[in-house]
Amino acid sequence: NAGVTQTPKFQVLKTGQSMTLQCAQDMNHEYMSWYRQDPGMGLRLIHYSVGAGITDQGEVPNGYNVSRSTTEDFPLRLLSAAPSQTSVYFCASAWRDEQFFGPGTRLTVL
């Protein structure tokens, strides 16, 4: 199993650009989530999904959209990037109480 994969690993955007961060898992986990990690702060939940076709907002959802058309994929879309969205983004999947993290995407918005 590849586990949780994320692409790209690094991305630089200009303010106002849009892009999609990809996340996929091959463990057939129902629960998937996106977090952002900022210096000096813990991981903060952006959006999560408890199964295909079901998504919900987390703690910091503004400026981000998600969809879950399949169990495997959970892309995160930045609609109009802002410098405040400069962060490291982690995708995770979970089964029962086990949680698995992707390697992260480091995003810089200029």
Next chain:
Amino acid sequence: KNEVEQSPQNLTAQEGEFITINCSYSVGISALHWLQQHPGGGIVSLFMLSSGKKKHGRLIATINIQEKHSSLHITASHPRDSAVYTCAVREPYNTNAGKSTFGDGTTLTVKP
């Protein structure tokens, strides 16, 4: 007040010292995770606890459900233990869809 509080925020130790990181939480949980992240690295789950104590090599994690408190201990610390250690609590599916809440992390530096 954060739902998950960790202490200390930063910790510097000499190689060989015994280290303790504490985590207190205020919500009902189904499990608590201790996570490790080396500088520039990914997030690794060290332990998942719902009761009692677990040991893996030099790492020991304990949880007291009644007191809503967990500790992570590192015995005979080594410079390669230098990392950020984060406590994360997972809420039950029937109350909050299994969401996880994270502490702010403890930055550990072990000096040779």
